[in-house]
Amino acid sequence: MSNKLLDLSPKLSLVTERDLELSEFTAVAVPVTPGEKPQLVKSRFLTALNNFTKLDLNIELANWPEFTAKAGEIIEVPLSAANLTRIYLVGIGEANNEDLRKSAASLGRKVKSSDSQLLCALSEDKNLITTIAVALILSNYQFSLKSEQKVKKPSFTIYGEFEKEVERADVLATAVWQARDLIHTPSNIKNPEWLAKQASALVSSAKNSGLSITVKSGRAIKDFGGLVAVGNSSPKPGPRLVEVTYAPKGSAHWPHVVLVGKGITFDTGGVSLKRPYDAMIGMKSDMAGAAAVLTATVALAKTKPKVRVTTLLMAAENALSGTSQRPSDVIKHYGGTTVEVINTDAEGRLVLADGLAYADLNLDPDYVLDVATLTGAATLGLGRQYAAMYTRNTTLAKKLNEIGDRVGEKVWHMPLVDDYSVALASDVADFNHTADKFNFSAGSVTAALFLEEFAGDRAWVHLDIAGTGRSEVDAGENIKGGTGFAVRLLIEWLDTF
Ligand code: BES
Ligand code: MN
Ligand code: ZN
Numbered sequence: 001m002s003n004k005l006l007d008l009s010p011k012l013s014l015v016t017e018r019d020l021e022l023s024e025f026t027a028v029a030v031p032v033t034p035g036e037k038p039q040l041v042k043s044r045f046l047t048a049l050n051n052f053t054k055l056d057l058n059i060e061l062a063n064w065p066e067f068t069a070k071a072g073e074i075i076e077v078p079l080s081a082a083n084l085t086r087i088y089l090v091g092i093g094e095a096n097n098e099d100l101r102k103s104a105a106s107l108g109r110k111v112k113s114s115d116s117q118l119l120c121a122l123s124e125d126k127n128l129i130t131t132i133a134v135a136l137i138l139s140n141y142q143f144s145l146k147s148e149q150k151v152k153k154p155s156f157t158i159y160g161e162f163e164k165e166v167e168r169a170d171v172l173a174t175a176v177w178q179a180r181d182l183i184h185t186p187s188n189i190k191n192p193e194w195l196a197k198q199a200s201a202l203v204s205s206a207k208n209s210g211l212s213i214t215v216k217s218g219r220a221i222k223d224f225g226g227l228v229a230v231g232n233s234s235p236k237p238g239p240r241l242v243e244v245t246y247a248p249k250g251s252a253h254w255p256h257v258v259l260v261g262k263g264i265t266f267d268t269g270g271v272s273l274k275r276p277y278d279a280m281i282g283m284k285s286d287m288a289g290a291a292a293v294l295t296a297t298v299a300l301a302k303t304k305p306k307v308r309v310t311t312l313l314m315a316a317e318n319a320l321s322g323t324s325q326r327p328s329d330v331i332k333h334y335g336g337t338t339v340e341v342i343n344t345d346a347e348g349r350l351v352l353a354d355g356l357a358y359a360d361l362n363l364d365p366d367y368v369l370d371v372a373t374l375t376g377a378a379t380l381g382l383g384r385q386y387a388a389m390y391t392r393n394t395t396l397a398k399k400l401n402e403i404g405d406r407v408g409e410k411v412w413h414m415p416l417v418d419d420y421s422v423a424l425a426s427d428v429a430d431f432n433h434t435a436d437k438f439n440f441s442a443g444s445v446t447a448a449l450f451l452e453e454f455a456g457d458r459a460w461v462h463l464d465i466a467g468t469g470r471s472e473v474d475a476g477e478n479i480k481g482g483t484g485f486a487v488r489l490l491i492e493w494l495d496t497f
Helices: 038-049 057-062 097-110 124-139 163-184 192-205 227-233 277-303 348-363 376-382 394-407 418-424 442-452 487-494
Strands: 011-015 027-034 076-081 083-089 119-122 155-159 211-217 238-246 255-269 309-319 328-330 338-340 367-372 386-391 408-412 457-464
Touching: 011 124, 011 163, 011 328, 076 097, 076 367, 083 097, 097 119, 097 124, 119 124, 155 255, 155 309, 163 192, 163 487, 192 211, 192 238, 192 255, 192 309, 211 277, 227 309, 227 328, 227 348, 238 277, 255 277, 255 348, 277 309, 277 367, 277 376, 277 394, 309 348, 328 367, 338 418, 348 367, 348 442, 376 442, 386 394, 386 442, 394 457, 394 487, 408 442, 418 442, 418 487
Parallel strands: 011 155, 027 083, 027 119, 119 155, 255 309, 255 367, 367 457, 386 408
Antiparallel strands: 076 083, 211 238, 238 309, 328 338, 386 457
16 A cells, blocks of 8 residues: 555635635635624625625525534625636634634535635634634544545635734644644554654755654664664554754754654554553654654744754564563663563553653754553543643743644643652562552652653643544534644744743
8 A cells, every 4th residue: 555645634815805806716714703783794894805896795604503603603795707606704702813724624624625715814813813814734644545536625815914824824734734644644554663754854855944864763762762662563664753943054052952753653552552452542643742743843944043953763573472572571761770661562551751851862952742542541630622731840831821822832841740650669670561450549759750760850831632633523624533632832942042
């Protein structure tokens, strides 16, 4: 099977009042706020787009008495005027970021897989344009390995003087799209070597960017005990350590951020096999953290922030085989810390521990941030809308919280409960890798406490995206499957340096 994907992403462009040719569009979208009279909408619409005086929206609108204009509600007004076949009256609720994301995603879905050419005049507020444009694109996400593919995709044109905002949206949506493609790729195609090759291809497509990449495997990663112990469960090709750096000219004295991504290309649980077996179906997404840190880093070639970034993809498959690790094995992590393996299904923290220790001991980072689909417990606690964020740095927590709300990738600051760390004691090694000593529950918290042991005294953040990294429903900006969570959050955060 080929793994070449068709380009299914819609085109995004911009038109200003000066250049507007209505005949180039098949549909137009205009906003409606709750309580607004359709008559007003009509006159505003007509003023903005002038010369369309022949329409009488009132007649059509009379059929929609239920319309309350809350975010995402849409009235479709059919017409036939030149090319124009539809006007979408789009409810925008409170007209804030969150509501416009909903509205634009709902609008994007109206034209998904069609050849509509949509003129979108949903907002005149330049702070909302990027959100709108990103939601239009992402709501059109598709992934297909069908042998016969119909490539039908709409185009979106944003109305107004918003060049910078639309360009930004293109960068963000592209990075999320790329991450989703990696996550949706099935695991018979996606092994650690494949992931490393995709990373190389993405890096070399960004020219003169300050980006570079090294891929290590075999003897070169022998000191990465967790990565090797997990990854050797799978027949060749084995585990990979992928290191992508963003270090443009002059960056030597900039702050240094290290990103670490969990890149488990499939998680069977290993010898501690996942049960029920259905719990395994989504596990091709277990490299969503690696996908997010990778495509966010590649996007830096375009956003050009003044921060040096080293991104580590901890790529391994957690398979069930004769070379799988066993419960009670003791492994030695990068830097020498020994860990007793309790449950081979807690493989994520083993590969991340090596990455964090390597960052602390070799890279002298100012900040270390890891992203991982780490624990089912995170989903139990927070559901699929909020990622669990762990850090001792409250300033940084607040910042990430604020950015997450704005970009629609929300994080919730969780406590690192020191009282629970006794559960990680082991009789034979420095640590147990799962908290089996006392029954504290709090599986997402104890996993974070384990990781913290490897981050030294660095300013460290852990994002458990087990819940947010994958959508179980086809709705809003997501289809069922990988969401690309954390891509926007990271790009925007790195832009604040
Ligand atoms: N990849 C899973 C976590 C996960 C579960 C992600 C569901 C997305 C959806 C992880 O490797 C895992 O298996 N964690 C175990 C840890 C336990 C054995 C301590 C879990 O959460 O059950
Ligand atoms: Mn697991
Ligand atoms: Zn896993």
